[in-house]
Amino acid sequence: MTRKFVEGSEAIVEAAILAGCRFFAGYPMTPFTEVLDNMAAKMPEAGGVCINAESELEAIGMTWGALATGARAATGSVGQGLSLMQESFSEITRAELPLVVFNMARGQSDYYQSTRGGGHGDYFHIVLCPIDVHEAVEHVQLAFHLADLWRNPVQIYGDYLLAHTAEAVELERIAYGDLPPKDWALSGDLNGTGRSRNINSIGMFKGAKGIQPEQFWKRLQAKFEDIKIKEPRHEAEFLEDADYVVTAFGTTAKFVRHVVREMRAEGRRIGYIRPVTLWPFPSQAYIDCAKSARGIGVFELNGGQMIDDVRLSVLGAAPVEALGGISSDESGFGIGPLLNTETIRTILEEAYVRATGAKAMGAGR
Amino acid sequence: MTLIDTDRPPQVPAKEWRARKPALLIDGDHDLCPGCGEPIALRSLLEVIEEIGWADRALAAVGIGCYTALTGLLDVDMVQALHGRAPSLATGIKRMRPDRLVFTLQGDGDMVNEGLQEVLHSAARGEAITCVLLNNGVFGETGGHMTATTVLGQRTKNTLSGRDAKYHGHPISMTDLLTPLGGVSYVARGTVTTARDVEKTRRYLRRALEAQIAGAGFSFVEILTMCPTGWFIPVTEGPGYLNETIAPVFHTGEFKVEGMVQ
Amino acid sequence: MTRTVIARGTVTIDIELCKGCELCIPACPVDVLVMSEARNERGERYPLLKPGCTGCGACYYVCPDLCFAIYQYDKPLEIEVAA
Secondary structure, eight states: OOEEEEEHHHHHHHHHHHTTOOEEEEOOOTTTHHHHHHHHHHTTTTTOEEEEOSSHHHHHHHHHHHHHTTOOEEEEEOHHHHHHHHHHHHHHHHTTOOOEEEEEESSSTTHHHHHTTSSSSSOOOEEEOOSSHHHHHHHHHHHHHHHHHHTSOEEEEEEHHHHHOEEEEEOOOOOOOOOOOOTTSOOSTTTTTTOOOEEOSSOOOTTOOSOOHHHHHHHHHHHHHHHHHHOOOEEEESOTTOSEEEEOOTTHHHHHHHHHHHHHHTTOOEEEEEESEEESOOHHHHHHHHTTOSEEEEOOSSSSSHHHHHHHHHTTSSOEEEOOOOOOOTTOSSOOTTOOHHHHHHHHHHHHHHHHOOOOOOTTO | OOOBOOSSOOSSSEEEEEOSSOTTBSOSOOOSOTTOSHHHHHHHHHHHHHHTTOGGGEEEEEOSSGGGGGTTTBOSEEEEOOTTOHHHHHHHHHHHOTTSEEEEEEEHIIIIIITHHHHHHHHHTTOSOEEEEEEOSEETTTTSEEOTTOOTTOOBTTBTTOOOHHHHOOOOOHHHHHTTOTTEEEEEEEEOSSHHHHHHHHHHHHHHHHHHHTTOOEEEEEEEOOOHHHHTSOGGGHHHHIIIIITTTSOOEEEEETTEEO | OEEEEEEEEEEEEOTTTOOOOOTHHHHOTTOOEEEOSSOOTTSOOOEEEOSOOOOOOHHHHHOTTOOEEEEEEEEEEEEEEEO
16 A cells, blocks of 8 residues: 655656556646656656657657557646647547546636547547546546547646645556557558558558548547447436536536535535546436436536536536636636635525525525 | 660579669559659668668658658558657657667658757757658648748749748758757758769768667758659759759758767 | 670669659660650650660669669670661
8 A cells, every 4th residue: 555645746647657657748837847847757767758848749749659659658738738739639639549648727717628629620538537636546547548448548637726736645556457459559560561550640551542531530430429428427416306406527526515515414405416527528417417406507617618518418408507607816727716615605505596496594504 | 776675674694783662662653743852762761771671670750741642652660740740759759669760751841841849859859860851942742832941032832933032031951950959960961863862862861870770869861852843844854953943052961970060 | 787785784664653754864874765655554655775774773763753673784785786
């Protein structure tokens, strides 16, 4: 048992190394920088390589090359840095490489960027969104497994709070199932046979002139449909008899969950859902609770992004309202005044009373 | 007129001195233009890789340009990069497989326009990769537009009266930029206009790859290639145009050998 | 009337690969390549070989379509041609 009291950034790096990650390239940017620092310190000790790239464009490029050799490789940044990497993300996804991305986002406004495939073309990243450092340690290892299983990138959507909060966590290697061998990885052994490899995003292969991308892209689309069936994950509490359901993602959800539990203890029939995968979005949980809940409140700290997925899931079966909003401190890194359990309690109380017609609790409850 | 049969190999004792194509090229039947210099350059590179005995250990990161259409025939394990990005992919490959011979194949639009930062930083870091630049002074694949290596006076679709320094600035020489960098061990530029030039270029390619194998750091060969289509001239005038217009600006030769400026 | 031409080598030419660029013609140092009148499947003229090849490989070096293979005879060949 290896129990360590570590900041999220360090825990993420330790988990990645446990999962066999042996290549990392990144560029410093707050609040991701400590992930890069930890990788620079620990990767060589683990026999791997960490490069401080000249920009995010090259960081993702180097990781792309490392992935092509069959290595477990990752990169990371914040939303702004991921913006620079989008063209490469699209190509890497459609070339079916198992990229892992650590997104220490500056808050919750990068939900669209992560879940809509922010670059060109039809593609999706699997997005795991941990609620705390403990879950992040599991998600990082799961990410490498799912990436190899599906030959598709997996993103960890973290944030400032996750990266900079210290928790005591178990740093143990989690064993997942067996994976097929990486026959597709470049090695040179097929050179000169007429069947050498071309890792590319449009279905090019050796011996052919010209490209036939349609078949290739349709097969990729079928893979995304399969992932949508098999990989959605969510956490839910108190849904069986909930009159009103609150939903939130990431570290913000820890505050919301705490408040929901408090309200339940005081007799409010309030429920809670947290998507653990932002993509594929766990629509079924929302479809089910919309059958009986009188309203769904989306508490997210942005201008309204996840709310689209909630609305698309329930398709009008229950009213969906935005409860959060843009909230930031002077740094702009996403820890704003709304991230406060008393404030959230007030908001959820008002929403609950509005939706259910219940009597408001007295002040100073 | 007496003609010699060129369908079959000779019927008298002879040795095959030059095979029609290298083993690492699946076919010579490609779709690049008549008179294009790129297949000549690529064929030379593949022959050299075979000659030095690294055919089964060569890996490539390929850029985007006309030469991308040749990748279906390039029988080497490769990854297709984005425009300008091949050096960073090659870096990742080599760091994970230092026992492999890793090269990039890029055009001037790819390397000197889009990807200038990549190649400079990879070179400065001394990444043990060999970057090969196919320089024809145009974006060929999109129909003949100006790049950072288009020479003054050269006509392209966006410099119809010839590149004018006042409006279009000056060309960039990769050998000038790479030679001074500490991480760089070998820099050369050749052409493919005559047999003698092709043989020199092959020698440069061999020395560049050998520098990588010796662990000496970054190596670079720029190959000036004909592009009669992108230059809007008859095919037969390609080599002459290259030698008269482009080669006087981009000098050939070895600029850095074993880390020493020549 | 005939005369003797010495050939030290020869070539094979895959005429179907030829795109008619004609770069081999001026490259040949002994001027033994000449373009055909006939056309290949692509509709292009292709090179024909007259006696006197030295097996130097210049054509092979400059051909963008990889049409040529070069042979060097063990012993020079004497070829009778029309004067």
